Structure formats: C-alpha cells, structure tokens
Amino acid sequence: MPADPPTDRLANLPDDDLDPLSLPPEDRPALASALIRGGGDGAADWLELDYDARFLRRKRLTSASGRPVMVDLPETVSLEQGDGLRLETGEVIGVEAAREPLLRVEGENLPRLAWHIGNRHTPCQVGDGHLLIRDDHVLRKMLEGLGATLSPTTERFRPEGGAYGHGRTMGHDHVHAHAADQVAPHPDTTRGHANAHGHHPDFEAQSKQPKS
Structure with missing residues (x-):
C-alpha cells in the first residue's frame, strides 16, 4: 500500500509540536524564519492569506504552487501585501493578500x-x-x-x-x-485624542441629563 502524502501524515500535528528539522527530508516543509518587509515583489511563489491569516508567528501553510511551508518567526507579526519570507534555501517567498x-x-x-x-x-x-x-x-x-x-x-x-x-x-x-x-454628534477635532477614544463629551453630557 502506498504511503500517505506528507501533508496527510502531519495534518493533525499541532504547529507548536512540529519541529521541521526533526522530520525526514520527504516530509519536511520549507522553513521560513525571516521576514523581509516589502521584499516579496516578483517572487516566483507566494502565500495567499486573508487578513486573519496574515497575523502569525508559527504556522504551517501551503504556497500557491502547492509547496508546504513552515513559517517560524521570532515574534508574532502582521504580514502585508508585498512582504517576503526568506526560506532556509535562500529563496524568498512572497505574501499576497487574499480576496x-x-x-x-x-x-x-x-x-x-x-x-x-x-x-x-x-x-x-x-x-x-x-x-x-x-x-x-x-x-x-x-x-x-x-x-x-x-x-x-x-x-x-x-x-x-x-x-x-x-x-x-x-x-x-x-x-x-x-x-x-x-x-x-460629529467630533470637534480640536478636543484632542483624549476625547477621541470613548464617548463624545456632548453625548456624555446628554446622557447625564435628568429624566423628566
């Protein structure tokens, strides 16, 4: 019986428990551990991610070409359209915002x-x-x-x-x-940031008026 595809064998393994370097070569996803702001333009392959998916630190993903990629960054970041992730091979994979x-x-x-x-x-x-x-x-x-x-x-x-x-x-x-x-009511921009967060002062004053 043929072996299961690598993606099937690893599908249920939590990202935090997956050490790509401990896997056999045939199961090992491409490791991306460095972010290059604005460095993904013109990349031959890319990750297409929606807004929620672009907020990450460690995550297994699949590129547009179908290649498994393990993103493992030092800290949680918000990826943006046009960013690049450097793979261990030196190749850069791009980041695209999904519709x-x-x-x-x-x-x-x-x-x-x-x-x-x-x-x-x-x-x-x-x-x-x-x-x-x-x-x-x-x-x-x-x-x-x-x-x-x-x-x-x-x-x-x-x-x-x-x-x-x-x-x-x-x-x-x-x-x-x-x-x-x-x-x-429309905010008076001269009041500054202190009043821009929360309720508008005129609204607060109205809400404190005694009921008849």
Missing part, C-alpha cells in the same frame, strides 16, 4: 464615518471615496444610522497599519450597548 468578503462604506461625510469606525478600533482600509471594513452587524447598524451607504464586496483587505506603520488596529472585545442605537 475576502468585506463591507464597502460610502457617504457624504466620509471623515466622520472613518472617525466612528476608528473610535471602535476596527480595522479599516481607506479607498478613493470609500472605506472597507469587515462586516459586523453592530457596525452596520451604527453606520446606517449615520447615513452611510453600505454594500457587500469581495476584495483584498489591506487596512491602515496604525500611527507607527506596521501593526494592527485591534477591535474592542465589546461595543457599548448604545453604540448601535444612538449616534454621537
């Missing part, structure tokens, strides 16, 4: 919509006259309340990386209960 379901956000006051999205630490890609976010029923209801036009789309998701370049905007574990039902 995934997203929500296209359009509206007359796009900066205001972007502010409310960012205030909830939601990953957001800024396009020409539109924003792209991952679909979320709470955000959808909030944005509709702000007058946004929403439409589903499938695109490569490459959200903004934060104020210091590479990195991720992490969403809150929860959204305040009133976020979906009540729209805060």
Whole structure:
C-alpha cells in the first residue's frame, strides 16, 4: 500500500509540536524564519492569506504552487501585501493578500464615518471615496444610522497599519450597548485624542441629563 502524502501524515500535528528539522527530508516543509518587509515583489511563489491569516508567528501553510511551508518567526507579526519570507534555501517567498468578503462604506461625510469606525478600533482600509471594513452587524447598524451607504464586496483587505506603520488596529472585545442605537454628534477635532477614544463629551453630557 502506498504511503500517505506528507501533508496527510502531519495534518493533525499541532504547529507548536512540529519541529521541521526533526522530520525526514520527504516530509519536511520549507522553513521560513525571516521576514523581509516589502521584499516579496516578483517572487516566483507566494502565500495567499486573508487578513486573519496574515497575523502569525508559527504556522504551517501551503504556497500557491502547492509547496508546504513552515513559517517560524521570532515574534508574532502582521504580514502585508508585498512582504517576503526568506526560506532556509535562500529563496524568498512572497505574501499576497487574499480576496475576502468585506463591507464597502460610502457617504457624504466620509471623515466622520472613518472617525466612528476608528473610535471602535476596527480595522479599516481607506479607498478613493470609500472605506472597507469587515462586516459586523453592530457596525452596520451604527453606520446606517449615520447615513452611510453600505454594500457587500469581495476584495483584498489591506487596512491602515496604525500611527507607527506596521501593526494592527485591534477591535474592542465589546461595543457599548448604545453604540448601535444612538449616534454621537460629529467630533470637534480640536478636543484632542483624549476625547477621541470613548464617548463624545456632548453625548456624555446628554446622557447625564435628568429624566423628566
């Protein structure tokens, strides 16, 4: 009886328990242990990963050509379109952002919509006259309340990386209960970052008014 393919024999082995160098040559995936920012353009082979899959440290993946690759980096990173991973052979394998379901956000006051999205630490890609976010029923209801036009789309998701370049905007574990039902007034940008995170001060003042 022929032996199982290497990918079948290793499929159920947790990534943390897999030492590629301990495997026989026929089972050994290509080892990628160095990240090269922007170094993947023109690579002959690549890894096509969606937004969640591009956040990793140690992971077994399969390249576009079908080659098994073991990514084993010193620390957790957010891979970006055009990055490269150097293999133990010296070859560089590229990183491509996979197409995934997203929500296209359009509206007359796009900066205001972007502010409310960012205030909830939601990953957001800024396009020409539109924003792209991952679909979320709470955000959808909030944005509709702000007058946004929403439409589903499938695109490569490459959200903004934060104020210091590479990195991720992490969403809150929860959204305040009133976020979906009540729209805060447009923020006064002169108030600074202290008020940009959390509730708008005018909204806070309204919420503290005694009930009649």
